Amino acid sequence: MALRIGGKEVRRGTVEQIFLKVSEYYTSTPVNVPVTVIRGEERGPIVFLTAAIHGDELNGVEIVRRVMTGYTPRQLRGTLICVPVMNRVGFLTHTRYLPGRRDLNRYFPGDSHGNAASRYAHTLFTEIVGPSRYGVDLHTASVGRTNLPHIRADMSSKKVRRIARAFGTEIIIDSPGPPRTLRAAATAAGVATIIFEAGETFRFQRNMVSRGVGGVRNVLAALNMTGDTRKEPRFRVVVKVSEWVRSVKGGIADILVRPGEIIYAGDEIASITNPFGREVSMVRSPLTGLIIGITTMPMVNPGDTICHVAKLEKTLATVENFCITDSHGKKMLLS
Numbered sequence: 001m002a003l004r005i006g007g008k009e010v011r012r013g014t015v016e017q018i019f020l021k022v023s024e025y026y027t028s029t030p031v032n033v034p035v036t037v038i039r040g041e042e043r044g045p046i047v048f049l050t051a052a053i054h055g056d057e058l059n060g061v062e063i064v065r066r067v068m069t070g071y072t073p074r075q076l077r078g079t080l081i082c083v084p085v086m087n088r089v090g091f092l093t094h095t096r097y098l099p100g101r102r103d104l105n106r107y108f109p110g111d112s113h114g115n116a117a118s119r120y121a122h123t124l125f126t127e128i129v130g131p132s133r134y135g136v137d138l139h140t141a142s143v144g145r146t147n148l149p150h151i152r153a154d155m156s157s158k159k160v161r162r163i164a165r166a167f168g169t170e171i172i173i174d175s176p177g178p179p180r181t182l183r184a185a186a187t188a189a190g191v192a193t194i195i196f197e198a199g200e201t202f203r204f205q206r207n208m209v210s211r212g213v214g215g216v217r218n219v220l221a222a223l224n225m226t227g228d229t230r231k232e233p234r235f236r237v238v239v240k241v242s243e244w245v246r247s248v249k250g251g252i253a254d255i256l257v258r259p260g261e262i263i264y265a266g267d268e269i270a271s272i273t274n275p276f277g278r279e280v281s282m283v284r285s286p287l288t289g290l291i292i293g294i295t296t297m298p299m300v301n302p303g304d305t306i307c308h309v310a311k312l313e314k315t316l317a318t319v320e321n322f323c324i325t326d327s328h329g330k331k332m333l334l335s
């Protein structure tokens with residue numbers, strides 16, 4: 001069957017570099033999103049790999065680059081559609097958003113007659129998600145936060161479960177994702193999609209990038225698209241409940257936890273002090289679990305998030321087994 005992206009036909013056994021026009025700047029020049037399509041000589045599934053839908057989340061840009069330069073059509077069964085920068089406008093202006101602070105990842109599947117963001121999303125959805133069977137969307141924490149590498153996936157779908165497990169992170173957060181995200185809209189349209197979350201904005205973090213590259217290669221191996229051997233994680237925990245722990249008081253936070261640390265109900269998470277140097281409150285964990293994200297900014301208002309905890313119950317002992325205990329008695333997942 002013919003595969004066409006941005007009006008260009010991609011033949012079996014070829015690599016095509018395509019500028020996909022998704023909008024126009026007010027200078028009347030096109031907003032082009034660069035797409036690389038690697039179409040294997042042999043038949044197989046079509047998989048999309050996308051990054052920087054939030055224009056400031058850069059680890060995925062490098063993950064896509066490394067994956068797409070790692071395969072020739074001869075080494076691939078099926079097709080890989082690679083989009084290192086989905087939000088071209090935000091990427092150029094160093095922001096998460098499209099103009100008007102619109103979050104592109106809340107407009108899928110888009111609408112060709114809708115607002116600017118909906119039209120942008122509609123073209124990406126039609127051209128990139130449309131022909132695909134599976135997808136991996138790459139993210140980092142939002143600005144001022146950092147995340148432990150993990151997968152978010154709707155584990156009630158068998159196809160999603162298959163690639164979420166194959167990716168090979170220790171932690172999988174089982175959730176359908178907010179409505180109108182690329183992941184939720186693609187999965188609803190029958191294109192099983194997961195997201196990989198790792199690290200922070202505005203940088204390339206070598207260890208996060210290599211975890212991502214390894215994970216995508218694991219997914220392609222699991223779908224029999226490559227001859228790679230899949231690597232299994234040390235353990236795998238599917239988390240159903242995660243909670244944000246918030247500051248009650250405003251002040252300067254001294255955060256006492258790190259991503260990858262086990263926290264027990266009642267443990268100290270952050271000491272909040274006022275500008276006179278006095279402690280105004282101690283934030284304690286309301287639950288037992290693994291820290292999967294923290295804020296990196298010490299200034300907090302009442303209600304601001306300090307950390308994100310994946311709740312562990314039956315699986316606590318499993319995770320504890322793979323932790324080291326540091327000199328303060330804290331249990332930390334080995335990276």
Ligand SMILES: [Zn+2]
Nearest residue numbers: 054057139140
């Ligand atoms: Zn994101």
